[in-house]
Structure formats: structure tokens, C-alpha cells
Amino acid sequence: xxxxxxxxxxxxxxxxxxxxxxxxxxxxxxxxxxxxxxxxxxxxxxxxxxxxxxxxxxxxxxxxxxxxxxxxxxxxxxxxxxxxxxxxxxxxxxxxxxxxxxxxxxxxxxxxxxx
Amino acid sequence: xxxxxxxxxxxxxxxxxxxxxxxxxxxxxxxxxxxxxxxxxxxxxxxxxxxxxxxxxxxxxxxxxxxxxxxxxxxxxxxxxxxxxxxxxxxxxxxxxxxxxxxxxxxxx
Numbered sequence: 001x002x003x004x005x006x007x008x009x010x011x012x013x014x015x016x017x018x019x020x021x022x023x024x025x026x027x028x029x030x031x032x033x034x035x036x037x038x039x040x041x042x043x044x045x046x047x048x049x050x051x052x053x054x055x056x057x058x059x060x061x062x063x064x065x066x067x068x069x070x071x072x073x074x075x076x077x078x079x080x081x082x083x084x085x086x087x088x089x090x091x092x093x094x095x096x097x098x099x100x101x102x103x104x105x106x107x108x109x110x111x112x113x114x115x
Numbered sequence: 116x117x118x119x120x121x122x123x124x125x126x127x128x129x130x131x132x133x134x135x136x137x138x139x140x141x142x143x144x145x146x147x148x149x150x151x152x153x154x155x156x157x158x159x160x161x162x163x164x165x166x167x168x169x170x171x172x173x174x175x176x177x178x179x180x181x182x183x184x185x186x187x188x189x190x191x192x193x194x195x196x197x198x199x200x201x202x203x204x205x206x207x208x209x210x211x212x213x214x215x216x217x218x219x220x221x222x223x224x
Contacts, residue, residue: 043214092158
């Protein structure tokens with residue numbers, strides 16, 4: 001158990017809908033990262049937050065947004081869903097801003113299926 | 116274009132064999148990570164490297180910054196090592212993460 005929790009574990013929805021994925025980092029970790037893993041694209045970095053502020057942005061679509069709250073949990077919002085958004089979404093946390101210098105701890109993932 | 120290339124894509128080994136997985140990258144990096152993903156989907160970080168070599172149990176990871184290359188070695192492989200091993204780098208410009216496509220390892224008893 002990494003100490004990172006993600007809810008829900010599974011989510012099935014329809015095209016055009018909007019969903020929210022939630023992540024609670026390990027106690028004391030200030031950085032949260034979101035990743036998408038699809039069969040055709042592999043793992044992709046979406047976005048990083050540190051202590052409530054956006055710090056790095058990867059291949060995140062404009063239909064997607066994220067935030068980190070004062071209690072450090074983070075939410076990833078996916079809207080106008082398309083079939084291609086079906087994927088595993090992972091959250092990871094690390095103690096500091098410079099995750100290049102710290103190990104990341106991954107949550108179990110949320111499997112999103114868009115029908 | 117892939118910023119991170121891994122080889123081999125698939126690897127089957129007999130229990131006890133020495134295994135090497137290679138990772139080459141094309142960007143300047145602040146660190147390189149080796150991740151392990153089990154069949155159930157969970158991801159575990161094995162190593163974070165910015166130089167040299169690290170060892171944890173039967174696993175050894177090395178990096179050559181000049182050659183932009185890293186290797187993950189598994190000594191005395193065991194069926195429980197069967198997983199997908201993923202190389203990831205954090206670029207030193209823009210703080211982006213780039214991932215290899217993974218090496219699927221199967222260790223046969």
C-alpha cells in the first residue's frame with residue numbers, strides 16, 4: 001500500500017458526460033501528479049500540483065482540468081468525454097516540488113470506461 | 116517521436132537468469148525513474164537515478180548521463196518478477212515527464 005488513495009476504482013460513463021476523479025496523497029506529501037495510461041498511448045503525464053498551485057503541465061487536453069485543495073487532495077475533472085478517453089488514470093504523490101529528485105508513490109488508479 | 120526508448124519490448128526468462136532491460140532517452144533530464152507495473156495494474160517506483168548506480172535487493176539500476184542511457188538489471192530472476200518495467204525521465208526543461216512503452220517480463224519457473 002503506497003498510502004495514496006484514489007476514488008472511484010472504476011467508472012463507466014457515456015460520451016459527452018463529465019466525471020471527477022479524486023486523489024488523496026500520502027500524509028505529508030505536497031506534490032500530486034496525474035497520469036493517463038491508455039492501451040495505444042502508454043503512460044502520459046498530465047499535470048502536477050504542488051501545495052495547491054499548478055507546477056507543470058504535460059499532455060493534458062483542454063477538456064480536462066485539475067486542482068489541488070487546501071487539504072492537499074486533488075481532483076481531475078474530465079468533460080465532454082470521448083471514447084478515446086477510456087484509460088487508467090493514476091495519481092502519484094511525492095514530498096517535494098522537485099519530484100525529479102524524489103521517489104513518487106502511485107495510487108491504485110481509476111479505470112474509466114467511456115461507452 | 117519518442118523521447119524514451121526501451122528494449123526489449125518483451126522478454127521471457129527462466130527462473131534464476133540474469134536480466135537486463137535498457138532505456139535510452141533523447142532529452143536533457145533531471146532524473147530517471149524505473150517503475151514496475153504488475154498485471155493488476157498497480158505501479159511501484161523501483162529507483163530514481165540522477166547519476167551512477169543504485170542497488171535494492173536483486174535489482175540494480177545504472178545510468179550514464181553522457182550516453183543518455185540507463186539499464187535495469189535483475190539478478191537471480193524469480194517468477195514474482197514478472198511484470199512490465201517502465202523507464203521514465205523528467206526533463207530538465209519544462210519539468211515534463213516522458214515514459215517508455217515498457218518491457219513486459221515473464222519469468223518461467
